[in-house]
Amino acid sequence: MSACQTPIIVALDFPTRDAALKLADQLDPALCRVKVGKELFTSSASGIVESLVEKGFEVFLDLKFHDIPNTTAMAVKAAAEMGVWMVNVHCSGGLRMMSACREVLAQRSGPQPLLIGVTVLTSMEREDLAGIGLDIEPQEQVLRLAALAEKAGMDGLVCSALEAPALKAAHPSLQLVTPGIRPAGSAQDDQRRILTPRQALDAGSDYLVIGRPISQAADPAQALAAVVAEIRA
Numbered sequence: 563m564s565a566c567q568t569p570i571i572v573a574l575d576f577p578t579r580d581a582a583l584k585l586a587d588q589l590d591p592a593l594c595r596v597k598v599g600k601e602l603f604t605s606s607a608s609g610i611v612e613s614l615v616e617k618g619f620e621v622f623l624d625l626k627f628h629d630i631p632n633t634t635a636m637a638v639k640a641a642a643e644m645g646v647w648m649v650n651v652h653c654s655g656g657l658r659m660m661s662a663c664r665e666v667l668a669q670r671s672g673p674q675p676l677l678i679g680v681t682v683l684t685s686m687e688r689e690d691l692a693g694i695g696l697d698i699e700p701q702e703q704v705l706r707l708a709a710l711a712e713k714a715g716m717d718g719l720v721c722s723a724l725e726a727p728a729l730k731a732a733h734p735s736l737q738l739v740t741p742g743i744r745p746a747g748s749a750q751d752d753q754r755r756i757l758t759p760r761q762a763l764d765a766g767s768d769y770l771v772i773g774r775p776i777s778q779a780a781d782p783a784q785a786l787a788a789v790v791a792e793i794r795a
């Protein structure tokens with residue numbers, strides 16, 4: 563069953579394949595997509611993406627590739643061959659790197675994953691950017707990287723929903739994938755640029771990435787249902 567009517571992407575941030583599949587068994591592919599990130603992908607060797615696809619989920623492979631153009635493009639190609647629905651690379655890899663990824667996908671026959679550029683991590687605020695030598699507001703850096711991503715033909719961006727209004731105004735064709743989503747009353751954890759699910763959709767987010775508020779809940783299915791109810795309200 564396809565999950566294409568839902569904006570919700572649940573982050574399966576677990577140390578083992580069994581833990582991730584246990585949570586997946588409590589979720590309904592009609593209510594959410596799932597995201598496989600660095601921890602799960604690295605610890606579970608091969609097969610986790612395929613197992614989730616077999617369960618009916620569309621999978622966002624969130625490995626945030628960042629390397630020279632050829633290496634990154636080959637990694638994106640390998641992800642596409644695995645059957646993922648969405649894959650991402652860091653925009654800070656530059657125009658040539660993103661363009662190489664676009665080109666490698668264009669040369670493939672068969673279904674194309676959405677190719678998404680990561681802008682400024684939602685865990686970062688102005689002082690974190692200063693720490694890496696960028697004396698700039700996060701939104702300014704996000705807009706700068708978005709212009710590069712659009713030029714490279716990317717399908718969308720990972721950003722905070724806080725930047726969605728400015729991005730939708732400047733780059734209406736780019737789809738916005740927004741982590742840093744926190745239902746009212748949830749812990750902020752290490753996230754810094756956050757909004758609630760409803761606020762994020764109202765701001766212009768296309769996809770909401772939600773990890774711990776669902777994956778660490780006593781009842782993950784109920785936590786997902788509460789987010790679905792909030793965004794339908």
Ligand SMILES: O=c1ccn([C@@H]2O[C@H](COP(=O)(O)O)[C@@H](O)[C@H]2O)c(=O)[nH]1
Pocket residue numbers: 573575599680682683684685720721741742743751753771772773774775
């Ligand atoms: O800027 C970014 C890019 C990716 N992420 C990922 O999203 C989830 C968020 O998990 P929470 O538990 O809801 O904080 C996680 O897998 C990150 O690697 C992000 O948070 N920010």
